[in-house]
Amino acid sequence: MAAQLDLFGTPLLPGLSYGEDVLDAAEEAALVEAIDACELTPFRFQGWTGKRLTTSFGWSYDFDRGRIAPGAPIPEFLSPLRERAARFADIPAAELEQALLIRYDPGAGIGWHRDRPMFEHVVGISLGKPAVLRLRRRADTGFDRRSLPLAPRSIYHLCGEARHAWEHGIAAMERTRWSVTFRSLSALGRRAAALAQG
Secondary structure, three states, X not given: OOEOEOOOXXXXXXXXXXXXXXXXXXXXXXXXXXXXXXXXXXXXXXXXXXXXXXXXXXXXXXXXXXXXXXXXXXXXXXXXXXXXXXXXXXXXXXXXXXXXXXXXXOOOOEXXXXXXXXXXXXXEEEEOOOEEEEEEEEEOOEEEEEEEEEOOOEEXXXXXXXXXXXXXXXXXXXXOEEEEEEEEEOHHHHHHHHHHOO
């Protein structure tokens, strides 16, 4: 696991790890083609429709009802990437129970947020064009802020402080970018999953 360091060699943020070239250019192209072949739909949040296109596997989260539900199994084409994501995060691949695919067409981004408490580890893979992962935490005088450039084919892991104490987001893209995010369930998520499965 590689912690992201600043110019002085200190961690950019506790709980944030970053690495590059988690896959090669040919694998990236095949993955983008496979993502585009999925049924991507506009992101929905409490009646509002976003510009980014998404689909999820393993578990889906209903923002209108505030709960998770079983989804379609994680497809085979994501298995090698899931294994690499798990190795990077130093957790078993089986714990990455949700896969979220997103296409950011020009003008699409993602606002400030923390992933829902149903989820714990967040491992993201960035595809297509470079982006900047913005992070902020409320402070007495406003916000503490950090930023992490995401190269194409790079990977990041949010856990601990970076996952729970900081919000993150990505500004609207000028050119198309794709991402794959794998997430594990938290203790809360496992209880909700047991109820959802009856």
